[in-house]
Amino acid sequence: MNEQKNSPLSRRAVIKGSLATGAFWATQGLLSSDVAAAGQPVVEKIKNATILFQGDSITDAGRNRRNKGPNNAGAFGRGYPFLLASYLLAKYPKEQLKIFNRGISGNKVPDLDKRWQADCIDIKPDVLSILIGVNDIWHKLNGRYKGTVESYEEGFNALLSRTKEALPKTKLVICEPFVLRCGAINDKWFPEFTQRKEAAKRVAQKAGAIWVPFQEAFDEGVKSAPPKYWAGDGVHPSMAGHALMAKTWIEAVKV
Amino acid sequence: MNEQKNSPLSRRAVIKGSLATGAFWATQGLLSSDVAAAGQPVVEKIKNATILFQGDSITDAGRNRRNKGPNNAGAFGRGYPFLLASYLLAKYPKEQLKIFNRGISGNKVPDLDKRWQADCIDIKPDVLSILIGVNDIWHKLNGRYKGTVESYEEGFNALLSRTKEALPKTKLVICEPFVLRCGAINDKWFPEFTQRKEAAKRVAQKAGAIWVPFQEAFDEGVKSAPPKYWAGDGVHPSMAGHALMAKTWIEAVKV
Numbered sequence: 409m410n411e412q413k414n415s416p417l418s419r420r421a422v423i424k425g426s427l428a429t430g431a432f433w434a435t436q437g438l439l440s441s442d443v444a445a446a447g448q449p450v451v452e453k454i455k456n457a458t459i460l461f462q463g464d465s466i467t468d469a470g471r472n473r474r475n476k477g478p479n480n481a482g483a484f485g486r487g488y489p490f491l492l493a494s495y496l497l498a499k500y501p502k503e504q505l506k507i508f509n510r511g512i513s514g515n516k517v518p519d520l521d522k523r524w525q526a527d528c529i530d531i532k533p534d535v536l537s538i539l540i541g542v543n544d545i546w547h548k549l550n551g552r553y554k555g556t557v558e559s560y561e562e563g564f565n566a567l568l569s570r571t572k573e574a575l576p577k578t579k580l581v582i583c584e585p586f587v588l589r590c591g592a593i594n595d596k597w598f599p600e601f602t603q604r605k606e607a608a609k610r611v612a613q614k615a616g617a618i619w620v621p622f623q624e625a626f627d628e629g630v631k632s633a634p635p636k637y638w639a640g641d642g643v644h645p646s647m648a649g650h651a652l653m654a655k656t657w658i659e660a661v662k663v
Numbered sequence: 664m665n666e667q668k669n670s671p672l673s674r675r676a677v678i679k680g681s682l683a684t685g686a687f688w689a690t691q692g693l694l695s696s697d698v699a700a701a702g703q704p705v706v707e708k709i710k711n712a713t714i715l716f717q718g719d720s721i722t723d724a725g726r727n728r729r730n731k732g733p734n735n736a737g738a739f740g741r742g743y744p745f746l747l748a749s750y751l752l753a754k755y756p757k758e759q760l761k762i763f764n765r766g767i768s769g770n771k772v773p774d775l776d777k778r779w780q781a782d783c784i785d786i787k788p789d790v791l792s793i794l795i796g797v798n799d800i801w802h803k804l805n806g807r808y809k810g811t812v813e814s815y816e817e818g819f820n821a822l823l824s825r826t827k828e829a830l831p832k833t834k835l836v837i838c839e840p841f842v843l844r845c846g847a848i849n850d851k852w853f854p855e856f857t858q859r860k861e862a863a864k865r866v867a868q869k870a871g872a873i874w875v876p877f878q879e880a881f882d883e884g885v886k887s888a889p890p891k892y893w894a895g896d897g898v899h900p901s902m903a904g905h906a907l908m909a910k911t912w913i914e915a916v917k918v
Contacts, residue, residue, distance in 0.1 A: 470737070481902050482725070486736040486745065490902070494746060498906035501888035633756035647736050647745070651753035 458506040460533035461489040462520065463540050466644060467511025478506040485509060488653035516544040516553065517563040524567065529574045536571065536578050541585030541604050542643055549596055557600060561607035568615040580617035581661060584608060586626050591641030620660040625652050713761040715788035716744040717775065718795050721899060722766025733761040740764060743908035771799040771808065772818040779822065784829045791826065791833050796840030796859055797898055804851055812855060816862035823870040835872035836916060839863060841881050846896030873916055880911040
């Protein structure tokens with residue numbers, strides 16, 4: 409496709425794209441009203457873009473993994489990727505977006521690495537969003553895994569280096585791992601979980617990725633409702649939690 | 664609950680409720696930017712409200728029917744009720760909303776009538792949204808049903824009379840049956856389908872219900888993408904189609 413007119417790859421292009429027909433689409437989805445009002449139509453910036461959501465059970469969200477096709481509700485599960493894909497597909501009916509969810513429950517960084525060729529590189533995403541890290545500590549606390557904060561950061565860096573080498577134009581979006589203080593989350597998670605979030609942020613900065621501050625969003629959310637309202641077990645978001653994630657993702661990719 | 668302060672039952676209350684913290688929630692969901700900007704926080708208007716989505720497969724959208732609880736992703740399927748419930752639960756974390764989806768694939772008006780006590784009246788919704796009608800003609804065209812436009816209107820009127828008698832304070836939202844000109848939809852559907860849409864609108868007006876103009880929304884949508892983009896078989900919406908429905912629903916309940 410024409411890089412000048414149609415490339416979805418620059419952050420600016422994504423930002424501009426998200427402003428398209430903003431005043432109208434503020435009624436649809438996840439644009440802030442000020443941005444909507446300021447927006448100019450430049451939707452051709454994301455024409456033919458492929459968008460891929462990668463991660464663990466939070467991204468998987470109960471999707472039908474046999475369904476490999478793009479833009480298919482059954483393949484998206486019931487989480488933030490479904491909310492975001494529905495919004496984007498309704499917002500850009502002319503742009504022939506191809507949106508995929510390849511999150512798999514229980515995954516840690518090494519699990520993504522094992523399936524990365526088929527489940528990321530072969531898909532050739534123009535925008536790649538990754539949320540990974542909660543199982544890297546959870547399974548360790550359960551005695552099922554021995555990874556450290558350091559091996560998490562090294563493995564995550566290596567995954568992104570491999571990605572940038574294969575897909576140099578792909579816009580990377582790294583999502584902050586998060587937990588809520590309820591359910592499975594207890595004091596044993598800290599301070600290591602905080603250290604892992606800090607590691608994820610360093611990985612994002614090193615890769616020049618957009619950072620999506622999910623933990624900050626939930627920390628704000630618990631001022632209005634108890635942690636279990638947003639995620640019953642402290643890890644897997646409720647419908648309200650996934651909607652808050654979708655909002656946070658769009659705001660981060662926009663800003 | 665206090666009818667003066669907490670009633671979700673008047674249309675004005677729903678409208679006002681939807682304006683709560685509008686400028687913020689325009690970034691989340693389905694408020695138009697002008698309404699968002701105009702909004703004043705009056706969320707106590709919908710405190711403890713129960714919202715019920717009723718209909719056929721378009722509303723069912725693959726939900727887990729064994730899951731009867733409110734606010735549960737598995738119980739919502741992958742359609743406009745999931746998008747709307749996720750948005751509303753994230754928008755009103757303090758209001759203890761209870762949202763249910765009881766759509767069932769293949770249902771016609773007589774099917775709703777058979778299960779109405781358990782699947783509507785016993786739930787005591789404060790806001791009841793109904794989308795029903797496409798199977799009433801589809802099954803007739805397939806030779807599996809003999810209902811007429813007249814029996815559809817009479818049955819729909821009777822269902823709402825029964826509802827208003829049992830639940831006099833419930834705010835009714837009637838959704839326009841719609842089709843797109845692709846897939847299973849051919850000329851045999853017309854003019855009867857148009858007559859049935861007109862009947863549904865008369866039913867809504869007679870009941871004093873809010874009318875959600877889904878057909879108008881899709882007629883606008885097909886100016887930007889082919890009918891199959893919004894609903895592959897002309898009846899069951901894609902992710903884009905369900906997102907367009909969610910937007911249209913919120914705009915109608917707001918206006």
